[in-house]
């Protein structure tokens with residue numbers, strides 16, 4: 219089956235192509251990218267006025283399956299990914315049971331291939347059951363195709379144990395994804411420590427909760443030689459430490475989530491837990507540093523930290539609701555609106571942060587529209603304006619802080635292995 223995408227604005231950070239081209243795919247691969255391709259195809263798509271980019275690669279999602287299927291499943295998470303232009307996602311291990319063995323990596327990978335319309339790579343836990351006491355079979359999980367190791371949801375607080383895990387990760391060539399949060403410093407905090415938290419009478423989470431573990435993890439990566447990727451960075455000092463680590467030539471990369479560059483703690487309306495996530499929304503000087511970091515390439519990646527929860531759980535307010543918000547169906551629109559249309563990132567830089575850099579960190583031959591590469595493609599209408607409504611989400615999770623937000627830039631088609639898996643109306 220051939221698919222011909224005509225007259226789109228091809229933006230390919232791999233080849234540097236940035237202009238009007240046709241893209242022809244066959245049998246799941248990109249066959250040709252050129253002007254005026256005349257060829258019989260099973261389907262011809264008119265992409266005039268649309269960006270044609272390599273599919274989004276999201277390094278940080280929570281699919282809740284197995285164990286918490288009322289929040290999300292491999293299938294519904296996959297539908298949400300497709301609607302968000304995401305063609306590959308990496309699933310965090312904090313499921314029930316925890317993804318912490320070669321058998322689980324194997325069975326999850328098989329299930330995802332059958333149940334999920336986009337590619338999924340699974341992340342193995344650092345410690346068994348995420349209990350922080352016994353290191354998992356990192357080599358065994360790697361053999362089953364594990365993407366990364368991560369204890370996401372928390373940090374491994376025992377630095378000695380973490381160092382042992384990082385030594386093994388370095389030996390096995392596995393990158394460590396770090397959720398940076400000193401459990402002992404959280405002290406019951408539920409939102410950023412600031413004027414807002416004091417006004418709302420809620421315990422705060424200081425920047426230091428993140429910063430001390432970012433520093434620690436960079437230093438353990440330095441000592442062990444492990445590749446370290448820092449998840450959902452939210453503070454200005456994180457950005458500064460990443461800058462220094464890169465300057466020192468350490469194998470450190472980092473991600474920022476759309477909510478952390480689009481919102482501050484001042485945007486939180488009274489006690490709405492759809493604004494509660496970990497790390498929390500910070501203050502303007504942090505947001506400015508994150509945006510500057512993204513622009514300068516200190517921050518490599520935009521990832522969602524898609525974290526669906528039930529609506530009744532989120533109705534408990536800041537004090538009682540679980541941390542986390544959904545992101546798969548809003549990340550392209552929020553990034554287009556807040557960074558591309560404001561002239562902070564070029565469309566090419568957006569493709570770099572959302573597809574090409576994640577592919578490199580994941581170690582897959584994707585994030586590219588070069589001939590011969592896998593035909594995972596997203597079409598985006600940069601000018602289409604709409605309002606985000608959670609009722610339109612295909613994810614089971616409706617917990618978004620972007621409800622009612624006016625955005626510009628819509629995913630119009632998502633293609634996985636040359637097959638259309640999502641098409642906007």
Ligand SMILES: NC(=O)N[C@@H](CC(=O)O)C(=O)O
Pocket residue numbers: 280312370371372397494495496497523525526541542543
């Ligand atoms: N980010 C969150 O607030 N929650 C995530 C865990 C995580 O990514 O740390 C979750 O699993 O719900």
Ligand SMILES: [Zn+2]
Pocket residue numbers: 370371372397449450496
């Ligand atoms: Zn996390």
